[in-house]
Amino acid sequence: MGIITISREFGSGGESIARLVSEKTGFLLVNKEMVVQGLSEHGITKPTSRLEDLDLKSSEDQSGRQYIDAMHEYLYDLAIRRHLVILGRGGLFLFRDYPPALHVRLIAQFTQRVQRVTKLYDLNVETAVKLVKEQDRNMNRYYRQVFDVNWNNLRLYNLVLNTEDMGLEDAADIIVAAYRIHAEPRELKDGPASAEIEDSVLTSPADEEADQFMHPSEEEFAHMLDFYRIQWEYEPQTFLLEWDSEGNVVEAFSPDFYLPDQDLYIELTTQKPKQVWKKNRKIRRMKELYPHINVRLIDKRGFESLLKKHSIDQDQEEGDKD
Amino acid sequence: MSELKPYDDNQLKVIVTQEQIEEKIIELGKKISEDYAGQELVMIGVLRGSTYFLIDLTRKMNIPFAIDFISISQYSEQASSTGVVRITKDLDVSISDKQVLIVEDIVDTGLSLGYLLRNLKTRNPAGLKVCTLLNVEARRIVEVPVDYKGFDIPNIFVVGYGLDYNEKYRNLQLIAELKRPK
Numbered sequence: 001m002g003i004i005t006i007s008r009e010f011g012s013g014g015e016s017i018a019r020l021v022s023e024k025t026g027f028l029l030v031n032k033e034m035v036v037q038g039l040s041e042h043g044i045t046k047p048t049s050r051l052e053d054l055d056l057k058s059s060e061d062q063s064g065r066q067y068i069d070a071m072h073e074y075l076y077d078l079a080i081r082r083h084l085v086i087l088g089r090g091g092l093f094l095f096r097d098y099p100p101a102l103h104v105r106l107i108a109q110f111t112q113r114v115q116r117v118t119k120l121y122d123l124n125v126e127t128a129v130k131l132v133k134e135q136d137r138n139m140n141r142y143y144r145q146v147f148d149v150n151w152n153n154l155r156l157y158n159l160v161l162n163t164e165d166m167g168l169e170d171a172a173d174i175i176v177a178a179y180r181i182h183a184e185p186r187e188l189k190d191g192p193a194s195a196e197i198e199d200s201v202l203t204s205p206a207d208e209e210a211d212q213f214m215h216p217s218e219e220e221f222a223h224m225l226d227f228y229r230i231q232w233e234y235e236p237q238t239f240l241l242e243w244d245s246e247g248n249v250v251e252a253f254s255p256d257f258y259l260p261d262q263d264l265y266i267e268l269t270t271q272k273p274k275q276v277w278k279k280n281r282k283i284r285r286m287k288e289l290y291p292h293i294n295v296r297l298i299d300k301r302g303f304e305s306l307l308k309k310h311s312i313d314q315d316q317e318e319g320d321k322d
Numbered sequence: 323m324s325e326l327k328p329y330d331d332n333q334l335k336v337i338v339t340q341e342q343i344e345e346k347i348i349e350l351g352k353k354i355s356e357d358y359a360g361q362e363l364v365m366i367g368v369l370r371g372s373t374y375f376l377i378d379l380t381r382k383m384n385i386p387f388a389i390d391f392i393s394i395s396q397y398s399e400q401a402s403s404t405g406v407v408r409i410t411k412d413l414d415v416s417i418s419d420k421q422v423l424i425v426e427d428i429v430d431t432g433l434s435l436g437y438l439l440r441n442l443k444t445r446n447p448a449g450l451k452v453c454t455l456l457n458v459e460a461r462r463i464v465e466v467p468v469d470y471k472g473f474d475i476p477n478i479f480v481v482g483y484g485l486d487y488n489e490k491y492r493n494l495q496l497i498a499e500l501k502r503p504k
Contacts, residue, residue: 057435145472227397228433228463229440302461302477 002027002083003101004179006090007151010135011113011120012106013163013171018087021171025179027083035071036090038078044070068146076240092156092217093147098240103182104175105157112164158182217270218256219305223258234257237265239293241285253282256293265295268303276300330336332487338473338497343455347375349384350453354423354470359385362448363421368438369411371391371427374471374484374492375455379425390415394434407437422447426454427484429468430461436486439466455483456497473497 004021008014017030036046047064075094078084086095095101108116110132118128143151154160159178163171213219213234225232235254255265259272269279274301285299327334365387369378373391380389390402393411422442429435435452442450453470460477475497481487482494 224397224433227405228437230433230436259464264464266463296463298463 001079001081002174002179002184003079003091003095004104005086005097005101005201006094006104006175006286007088007157008106009113010139011117012108013168013282014087014106014118016168017106017163017171017175018085019177020168022170023087025085025178027081027085028078029085029087030075030078030089030091032089033240034234039067039070039074042074052103053122054089062217066079076289079240080238091142092149093143093149096156100183100186101160102175102179103157105154106171107160108162108164121314135276192282195253208211214256215266215268215270221257221266221268221298221303224256230262231260233260238288239290241282241289245269253286263294265293267295269296270300330489333353334481334491334498335501336496336498337475337478338483340495343472343483343496345376346415346455348382350470351384352381354453355383355385358387358421358423361421362416363387363416364447365389365423365425366413366417366442367391368427368435371484371486371492372425372455373491375427376425379453388420389414392438394438396434402463407434409441410504416420417442417445417447419446419448421449423470424450424452426452426481428456428458429454429471430458432462432464432466435466456480457465457483489497 002025004025004027006014006018006021018031021027025139039046042222044067047067071089072094075084075086075089075091079095079097084091092103095103114125114128114130117123117132118125120183121128121131123131139151143149146211149156159182161174182272213222218234222232222234235256237259238252238254255267257266257268258264259266267279267283271275271279274275276297286293286295327456334360335414363385363417365380366378367373367389369391370393376389380387390413391411392409394406395410397407399404410424413472424435425440439450439452452467454468455472457468457471457474458473458477469490479487480497480498480500481491481500482497484492485491487500491498
């Protein structure tokens, strides 16, 4: 999927620019309003206090933490299915290590921002100054608390755009062009996610010959499912995972099989037990991010025991069933 | 216990004792008798592993029942590219509108039991349940209902009480883990 994240200083025209970028690219616009609405459809309501005001370290604000976690999960979930323009919401950090994402920061001089806010919200200058200062403080606090980063570090972004004296249309055009030049080609090249999703749409699950299995064990497993007349799809879905605290890039994760009748994803691994921890970690992470998804790991031992059982049966005239 | 001697280089380790099995079968026989009292029950043994269990279980029941057997082909790598599972010995009785209890020696992946359940369901039984002596949740691939179970065991290769290794150890009166030499 395509991802453009837009972080903006209050009063730098972010809302309007993000909307224009969304219109120009056809990507779904994700802003605060949209997230609140989307989560409420899942029965998750926003805490009454503003997220920026929450003290996430205090136990009293557990609901705030939970809401933020749910929001992040919601964004990951959306990103699997849609191309997105994400305004704020920590999108920069959530998709930090996803190479095809373009991270944009909009800036403008304080006085310019005050001017824009004065006009936009019909305020007097004094109130606008207060508001802009307060918003700046809130944003700094929020990103520090939730992501433990200084979001004013401009090195975090691929594109920093000064919107002073710049038309909103022009700003949006620059962002779209930057995305096309910088990010999109990487999606095609490095993005197994979208390629696989498209493949799975084109490939009928029954069209076994069209499936290119990555590993002989997967083919064997598919044969076994066929034998028992169990419907399956090969790597139909890619799940985005967060990146771990050591800074290791944890890619998207495509479980090998999906059994639609069971609503179950299966990952096979024939790696030695020592190497399985990596997959186990991925699966744990996936369960955290997508608790409603059933995923099961069949490890080398489990897989061998499947085949071993069957190969024993082969020695017999007529195999016992399991 | 004296017979717990492997026929070859394999090692045997007792997992469930004869006494534990006997106790459990009494318990299951009582429960099934209560649950199916006054109903027309067909007990279906899945060949061949479940025969010992089925016979001993029915001896501990005090309600009338019909008994029948079914057998399905097993997956093998040779058969894999073309074959699909099929019934190699079908039921001789009709199960339409009757209560059916499938009796298994072991439920592990759920693949063959899943097929069996789907197949029998099309014959319109009044009810379809599963009783298994052993349940290996760790090996489950497809979810299958297990209504009556004897013992949950981990992902190990077991023999005895109907379960064999190359036709050996079936007649052990206990369940043992078979460890093959390296």
